[in-house]
Structures are given as C-alpha cells and as structure tokens.
Amino acid sequence: MPTFVYMTRCDGCGHCVDICPSDIMHIDKVTRRAYNIEPNMCWECYSCVKACPHQAIDVRGYADFAPLGHSVRVKRDEEKGVIAWRIKFRNGQKDMDLLAPITTKPWGTCIPQLRDVPAPSKEERDSELLFNEPKYLRLDDGGLNTLKSNGLKLKEGVYY
Amino acid sequence: MAYETIVEDNIDILVCGAGLGGTGAAWEARYWGQDKKIVIAEKANIDRSGAVAQGLYAINCYMGTRFGENNPEDHVRYARIDLMGMVREDLAFDMARHVDSAVHQFEEWGLPLMRDPKTGAYQREGRWQIMIHGESYKPIVAEAAKKSADKVFNRICVTHLLMDESKENRIAGAVGFNVRTGNYHVFKSKTVIVAAGGASNIYKPRSVGEGARSRVVCALVIRLGLRVADQRRRQDDPDGEPHRTGPVQGRLRSGGCILPAPQDLHPELPGRRV
Numbered sequence: 001m002p003t004f005v006y007m008t009r010c011d012g013c014g015h016c017v018d019i020c021p022s023d024i025m026h027i028d029k030v031t032r033r034a035y036n037i038e039p040n041m042c043w044e045c046y047s048c049v050k051a052c053p054h055q056a057i058d059v060r061g062y063a064d065f066a067p068l069g070h071s072v073r074v075k076r077d078e079e080k081g082v083i084a085w086r087i088k089f090r091n092g093q094k095d096m097d098l099l100a101p102i103t104t105k106p107w108g109t110c111i112p113q114l115r116d117v118p119a120p121s122k123e124e125r126d127s128e129l130l131f132n133e134p135k136y137l138r139l140d141d142g143g144l145n146t147l148k149s150n151g152l153k154l155k156e157g158v159y160y
Numbered sequence: 161m162a163y164e165t166i167v168e169d170n171i172d173i174l175v176c177g178a179g180l181g182g183t184g185a186a187w188e189a190r191y192w193g194q195d196k197k198i199v200i201a202e203k204a205n206i207d208r209s210g211a212v213a214q215g216l217y218a219i220n221c222y223m224g225t226r227f228g229e230n231n232p233e234d235h236v237r238y239a240r241i242d243l244m245g246m247v248r249e250d251l252a253f254d255m256a257r258h259v260d261s262a263v264h265q266f267e268e269w270g271l272p273l274m275r276d277p278k279t280g281a282y283q284r285e286g287r288w289q290i291m292i293h294g295e296s297y298k299p300i301v302a303e304a305a306k307k308s309a310d311k312v313f314n315r316i317c318v319t320h321l322l323m324d325e326s327k328e329n330r331i332a333g334a335v336g337f338n339v340r341t342g343n344y345h346v347f348k349s350k351t352v353i354v355a356a357g358g359a360s361n362i363y364k365p366r367s368v369g370e371g372a373r374s375r376v377v378c379a380l381v382i383r384l385g386l387r388v389a390d391q392r393r394r395q396d397d398p399d400g401e402p403h404r405t406g407p408v409q410g411r412l413r414s415g416g417c418i419l420p421a422p423q424d425l426h427p428e429l430p431g432r433r434v
C-alpha cells in the first residue's frame with residue numbers, strides 16, 4: 001500500500017522527491033507539502049520514508065492482513081550505521097523494536113578509487129579475471145575456476 | 161516551456177541504468193579503463209534505484225568455494241535441472257565462477273554479511289543463499305559507482321541507443337530525456353553498457369504468471385538487432401525467482417559486472433573476451 005504524508009510534520013524539504021525511484025513524491029504547489037501523486041505506482045520501498053528528516057511519511061499496511069490500528073515506523077541512522085524498526089500490531093499487545101546494522105564501515109572510506117590503484121598488466125587484460133581476482137575469489141586459495149581446472153569438458157548439445 | 165537539448169560528448173563508456181548491475185559495471189570499468197570517460201545515465205537516483213532500492217535480506221547466490229561449499233559446476237547442474245535443461249551453461253558457469261569475488265568485495269565495502277557462529281562461514285539459508293543485513297546494499301554500491309564514474313546523470317530515461325552512421329555495426333551512444341525537466345539528452349559514447357533491468361519468463365519452463373523484471377534491456381537492444389542471449393532466468397539467482405537475464409547477463413553478477421560479452425554486442429566493441 002502507498003505512502004502518505006503527515007502534513008503538519010512535513011516542511012517541504014524535498015528529500016523524498018529526490019530519492020523516490022518511482023518519481024511519485026512531489027511537492028504540492030499550493031500547500032508546499034509533499035504528497036504521493038500516484039499511490040497505485042508506489043513500490044513501498046520505504047526509500048522516501050527513510051530519507052525524510054522529520055518522519056513525516058508513513059505507509060499504509062495492506063487492508064487484508066493489517067486493517068487499521070497497526071504501525072510500521074523506521075529510523076535509519078547513517079552516522080551510527082543502524083536502522084531501527086518499530087512494529088506495532090493492531091491487537092495492542094505485540095510491539096517489536098528491531099535494530100540492524102546497515103554498514104560495518106564508515107561511509108565513504110572503504111571503497112578504493114580504482115583510478116589510482118596499479119593499472120592492470122597486459123597479462124591481466126588478456127585473462128578472464130575481473131578486478132581483484134583471483135585473490136578475492138577464494139582469498140588466496142586457488143585461481144579462477146575454469147572447465148579445465150575443475151576437470152570438466154564442454155559437451156555439445158542438450159544432455160542431462 | 162522550451163525544452164533544451166543537452167549533449168554529453170566524448171564518452172568512452174556509457175552505463176545505461178545503474179541498479180546493482182550498472183553500478184558494478186561502472187566500478188569494474190574504472191579499473192580496466194582508468195583514463196576513460198565513464199558516464200552513468202539512470203532513470204531514478206542511483207542511491208536508491210533498481211530492484212535493490214528497498215534493501216535485500218540475502219544474497220541469493222554465493223558459491224562458497226572458499227569454504228569448500230560449492231563449485232561453479234554444481235550451480236550449473238542445479239540451474240540446468242531446475243529449468244529442465246533450458247539454460248546457457250556457459251553463461252551460468254561464468255556467472256558462478258565470478259560471483260564470490262563480488263561478495264567478498266561487498267563485505268570489505270561495509271555490507272554486513274552474517275556468519276555462522278559454528279563454522280565461521282557465511283550464514284546459509286538453503287544451499288545457495290547467504291544472509292545479510294542489506295538495508296543499505298544500494299547506497300553502498302552506489303558509492304562505488306559515484307567514485308568510479310566521471311559523471312552521473314540521475315533522472316534520465318534512456319529511450320534509444322544510437323548506431324554510428326559512418327561505421328557499420330558500431331554503437332555511437334544513446335538518447336533519452338530527463339523525467340523532471342523534459343530536456344532531451346544525447347550521450348555520444350564509444351561503448352554502451354545496457355544494465356537497465358533484464359527480462360525473464362519469455363519462455364516459461366516452470367513458473368507461470370511471474371515476471372518482476374522491467375525488460376528495459378531487451379527493449380533497448382532488440383531494436384538494434386542484437387541477439388538476446390538468455391531470457392529465462394537470472395542465472396545468479398537459483399532460488400526460485402526466475403528473472404533478469406539479457407545480453408549483458410553473461411557478465412552481470414549480483415552487483416559486480418563488467419563489459420558486455422562481446423559476442424552479444426558486436427565484434428568491434430572494446431569488451432574483454434570471455
């Protein structure tokens with residue numbers, strides 16, 4: 001089911017507009033608040049919900065299994081590298097707090113700039129290897145799997 | 161309102177669509193073409209675009225050769241039986257033999273992979289799948305792509321690929337429009353990697369009524385008369401989710417990807433031979 005916006009919390013910052021993969025979060029020209037222009041195209045991906053700095057966006061549950069009275073709220077914290085979900089069931093009893101890591105490394109630090117690493121040699125270029133292979137394939141334990149190394153032969157035609 | 165025409169020239173490698181595959185392609189291309197001009201044209205925002213935007217809870221396919229779990233040929237056998245023989249075994253093998261190195265790199269980039277406390281290997285769920293905390297899978301791979309590409313054009317929907325008029329059978333780039341402004345964008349490029357979401361279930365050996373892929377790859381390349389290699393399933397996903405494949409499929413793996421297999425594009429593209 002689609003997203004909707006609590007208008008009193010929204011300040012029209014546009015983060016949701018910027019991130020929505022379906023391009024359906026827009027800012028209303030009159031009220032200057034965000035709204036979902038095409039609810040039936042919503043993917044429920046929660047990208048906008050997580051991007052909103054004011055927790056102004058919510059997602060309706062499916063009417064068949066979550067009719068009224070439940071809530072699924074989320075807070076994604078990039079600094080701490082965690083995401084927290086609060087899931088309240090409509091029976092008023094079950095209430096879950098879930099916490100999960102979203103990354104194990106500080107953002108922007110652990111992905112190398114491949115422009116600056118040593119350039120591939122001619123042998124590497126002519127080989128079947130991808131970047132960091134074979135090291136990263138088995139982490140220094142053997143080379144790239146080939147039919148030959150695995151004792152296999154390509155047979156022609158369909159066989160079972 | 162007057163629409164502008166915006167031309168981006170002298171591109172060496174253009175990536176059309178940067179989901180998991182396209183972001184990986186930009187990253188890998190930067191290594192093999194360190195001084196090349198790499199440009200991404202993406203319909204949404206690469207921080208949260210494609211089938212992985214919402215985050216994933218697993219990596220559907222990991223061999224685990226490092227832990228003595230599976231070899232690529234085991235996966236080929238699985239896919240072949242699963243699809244009643246209708247697979248390109250060479251593509252399945254190629255995918256399977258490279259997928260582990262992509263996963264090991266993801267771990268290094270910060271993607272939280274779960275470990276089996278007893279064995280120390282990655283936590284399995286079934287034979288092929290490993291479990292992850294994948295909420296930020298896409299932001300993490302997008303970071304790699306943004307680092308690698310010279311320019312990222314978000315919100316550009318590519319509509320056509322261009323062929324070179326002066327040289328037979330030569331790709332020349334792509335055109336599209338900005339979904340927000342309506343401006344027309346022309347990308348002149350020596351190579352084009354199309355990773356805009358593959359197709360599945362064109363033939364249906366097993367499942368009926370499924371098909372979550374966008375099939376944009378096929379729509380774009382079929383008009384150029386390219387052979388689309390395998391429309392049945394995503395070879396790196398043996399878990400009963402038959403979906404994306406396409407001409408780039410032979411070189412696409414979950415997140416890591418390289419230039420299209422040359423035989424599937426055309427002989428003059430500077431792709432590396434499989």
Ligand SMILES: Cc1cc2nc3c(=O)[nH]c(=O)nc-3n(C[C@H](O)[C@H](O)[C@H](O)COP(=O)(O)OP(=O)(O)OC[C@H]3O[C@@H](n4cnc5c(N)ncnc54)[C@H](O)[C@@H]3O)c2cc1C
Nearest residue numbers: 177179180181203209210211216217218220317318356357
């Ligand atoms: C709900 C769901 C859950 C899944 N769960 C898992 C899981 O747990 N584990 C797992 O391993 N796999 C999972 N998968 C599968 C996996 O996410 C996908 O197979 C994979 O992300 C596909 O990557 P791709 O790069 O081929 O395509 P996509 O990620 O779909 O990328 C295509 C990109 O092209 C862009 N695009 C499309 N058309 C155009 C155009 N005309 N011009 C420019 N850009 C364009 C799109 O915006 C998108 O960014 C899941 C898939 C779904 C849908």
Ligand code: SF4
Nearest residue numbers: 020042043045046048
């Ligand atoms: S849940 Fe996803 S598709 Fe729906 S409005 Fe938010 S970002 Fe867009």
Ligand code: SF4
Nearest residue numbers: 010011013014016052
């Ligand atoms: S991100 Fe939140 S506050 Fe900003 S426009 Fe969207 S709903 Fe409003």
